[in-house]
Amino acid sequence: MKFARDTWLIFQRQIQLLLRNPVWVFVGVFQPVMYLLLFAPLLKPALNAPTQAAAYKIFVPGLLVLLAIFGGLFQGFGLIAELRAGVIERSRVTPISRLALLLGRSLRDVVSLIVQAVIITLLALLFDLRVFIGDLLLAYLMLALIALMTSAVSYGVALKVKSEDALAPLMNTVAQPVLLLSGILLPLTFAPGWLQGIADWNPFSWAVDGTRALFAGDLGSDKVWQGLTITAVLAALGVFWAARQFARSVR
Amino acid sequence: MIETRGLRKSFRSRAGRETKTVDAVRGVNLQVAEGEIFGFLGPNGAGKTTTLRMLATLIEPDGGEATIAGADLRKDPAEVRRRIGYVPQGGSTWDESTAREELVLHARMYGIGKADAQQRAARALAAFQLTEYADRKCKTYSGGQRRRVEIALGIIHEPKIVFLDEPTTGLDPQSRAHMWDEIRRLRNDGMTVFITTHYLDEADALCDRIAIMDNGEVVAEGTPAELKREISGDVVLVGLDLAATPQAAQALDGEAYVNKLETADEGGLRLYVDEGATAIPQVLRRLDHAGLELRSIELHRPSLDDVFLTKTGRSLRES
Ligand SMILES: Nc1ncnc2c1ncn2[C@@H]1O[C@H](COP(=O)(O)OP(=O)(O)OP(=O)(O)O)[C@@H](O)[C@H]1O
Ligand SMILES: [Mg+2]
Numbered sequence: 393m394k395f396a397r398d399t400w401l402i403f404q405r406q407i408q409l410l411l412r413n414p415v416w417v418f419v420g421v422f423q424p425v426m427y428l429l430l431f432a433p434l435l436k437p438a439l440n441a442p443t444q445a446a447a448y449k450i451f452v453p454g455l456l457v458l459l460a461i462f463g464g465l466f467q468g469f470g471l472i473a474e475l476r477a478g479v480i481e482r483s484r485v486t487p488i489s490r491l492a493l494l495l496g497r498s499l500r501d502v503v504s505l506i507v508q509a510v511i512i513t514l515l516a517l518l519f520d521l522r523v524f525i526g527d528l529l530l531a532y533l534m535l536a537l538i539a540l541m542t543s544a545v546s547y548g549v550a551l552k553v554k555s556e557d558a559l560a561p562l563m564n565t566v567a568q569p570v571l572l573l574s575g576i577l578l579p580l581t582f583a584p585g586w587l588q589g590i591a592d593w594n595p596f597s598w599a600v601d602g603t604r605a606l607f608a609g610d611l612g613s614d615k616v617w618q619g620l621t622i623t624a625v626l627a628a629l630g631v632f633w634a635a636r637q638f639a640r641s642v643r
Numbered sequence: 644m645i646e647t648r649g650l651r652k653s654f655r656s657r658a659g660r661e662t663k664t665v666d667a668v669r670g671v672n673l674q675v676a677e678g679e680i681f682g683f684l685g686p687n688g689a690g691k692t693t694t695l696r697m698l699a700t701l702i703e704p705d706g707g708e709a710t711i712a713g714a715d716l717r718k719d720p721a722e723v724r725r726r727i728g729y730v731p732q733g734g735s736t737w738d739e740s741t742a743r744e745e746l747v748l749h750a751r752m753y754g755i756g757k758a759d760a761q762q763r764a765a766r767a768l769a770a771f772q773l774t775e776y777a778d779r780k781c782k783t784y785s786g787g788q789r790r791r792v793e794i795a796l797g798i799i800h801e802p803k804i805v806f807l808d809e810p811t812t813g814l815d816p817q818s819r820a821h822m823w824d825e826i827r828r829l830r831n832d833g834m835t836v837f838i839t840t841h842y843l844d845e846a847d848a849l850c851d852r853i854a855i856m857d858n859g860e861v862v863a864e865g866t867p868a869e870l871k872r873e874i875s876g877d878v879v880l881v882g883l884d885l886a887a888t889p890q891a892a893q894a895l896d897g898e899a900y901v902n903k904l905e906t907a908d909e910g911g912l913r914l915y916v917d918e919g920a921t922a923i924p925q926v927l928r929r930l931d932h933a934g935l936e937l938r939s940i941e942l943h944r945p946s947l948d949d950v951f952l953t954k955t956g957r958s959l960r961e962s
Contacts, residue, residue: 394754398752401748401751401752405744405748408744409739413739434960436733444833474737477735477736477737477738478731478733478734478736479735479736480734481701481731481735481736482729482731482735482749482796483728483752484700484701485700485701485728485729486724486749486753487721487723487724487725487752487753487754488752488753508814513802551900
């Protein structure tokens with residue numbers, strides 16, 4: 393099937409280039425590791441958690457979602473470099489599927505996110521975090537959907553604005569409130585009612601809740617399917633929109 | 644091979660609060676025949692790249708139609724893509740990849756299988772004398788090497804037509820000459836080549852036919868020789884002593900091939916003729932017959948710049 397083959401082709405190429413310079417995967421994971429090592433120990437008393445492990449069950453899922461959001465949102469910069477080099481234009485004169493041009497790249501971002509997530513999870517295991525493997529895999533699925541969506545949106549916006557100078561403030565403006573309103577670092581259970589009301593409109597808040605439920609081993613919780621459904625729908629919309637940007641004229 | 648009718652494109656750009664409309668291409672009609680090197684000559688901003696980008700399906704025309712290698716640009720852009728190659732003006736290679744990787748990837752983007760793509764890449768590398776650098780990253784290439792990789796990319800799938808946007812800009816004279824040879828080789832292999840340039844000598848020496856573009860419009864189209872002939876024909880400068888000049892003028896004035904005759908103040912004649920190459924022997928014979936001795940004879944042919952000047956009122960060298 394042409395579409396699958398095209399996607400695989402772009403994905404392979406992107407992974408090959410990534411492996412040539414794998415340092416970026418580790419640079420990306422550096423900040424969350426710092427949070428894990430230096431910030432998380434403050435949490436047990438703050439969260440009133442019975443044990444350190446319990447605190448990690450709340451904190452690590454938030455950290456992973458954070459990583460997925462930010463890892464994705466800033467991928468657009470690489471695309472602007474490719475635009476400038478003429479690589480995108482060169483691809484667009486071939487009959488390759490436009491959706492594949494996007495998806496091949498976004499899947500690379502998903503894979504590099506999962507690698508980072510595994511590194512964080514393994515580190516957290518050293519701090520007595522314990523998660524059932526099935527739950528963990530579902531949580532990774534949630535993270536993959538988030539990264540797929542944020543990276544696709546980032547690519548779409550990059551194709552629209554075409555300059556790093558415009559992309560950076562835009563992504564920051566979007567990311568900051570999303571981050572604060574999703575209860576990523578601390579659960580919003582402590583938040584005043586109005587803040588929780590706003591957070592209900594933030595899809596990432598649902599994603600974080602769902603991921604926390606999975607880490608807590610609460611597979612049956614409504615939050616799990618709600619979070620997965622919302623992120624899946626948003627990922628599909630993001631991919632659809634961004635692929636249209638690839639199909640339209642870009643300079 | 645290529646036929647366009649009334650192709651148009653304008654861009655809206657914002658400067659401060661005002662939106663300005665630039666009519667980049669205002670109704671271009673072109674006919675490009677199979678197997679020719681067709682040149683698009685024009686100054687910066689003439690609309691050459693915009694036209695090429697429309698023909699290469701990268702931007703949608705605002706109006707007009709085009710048929711490219713038998714496929715309709717508007718109705719079947721996917722088929723157009725399959726039949727053409729396009730080498731953009733600003734480069735198309737990725738710094739961190741090697742030429743071989745780029746070629747294999749590009750071939751595969753056209754749906755070519757892996758083994759075939761690798762063979763094609765090896766052949767293209769050899770044909771463009773790139774084998775030596777094939778496995779080095781593109782960022783280590785010289786400008787000329789990189790340009791050759793880009794052209795190899797544009798033809799890796801053996802298209803019927805290849806569009807080359809300013810293939811020789813920025814190359815030294817020797818690399819330019821090599822590039823010309825390579826472009827001729829493509830034509831000799833049966834490909835139709837559509838290049839843009841703002842070098843007069845390139846349009847003249849390399850192209851079988853050219854269109855001169857200015858300000859979004861094609862102002863002249865034809866073979867370089869036709870265009871130049873259309874301007875004024877050739878001028879034959881006959882060097883004579885002052886004393887011999889009136890006699891010579893008398894002898895030549897009635898000749899059928901002389902369209903116009905001027906006498907220079909310091910002696911000598913300017914003859915306006917259709918074709919200098921055939922006029923000169925006749926001039927020589929006539930003067931010899933009249934027993935006149937001539938000091939020199941010189942053929943002055945109008946250049947493409949003269950053509951540009953008559954069509955636009957400006958010189959391409961100045962703009
Ligand atoms: N994406 C765009 N947005 C706005 N204006 C554009 C765009 N692309 C081209 N133009 C304008 O259209 C006109 C024609 O540009 P084009 O690039 O086709 O010229 P060109 O003949 O290729 O010139 P050059 O020899 O400098 O490459 C120019 O005035 C240019 O500024
Ligand atoms: Mg141009």
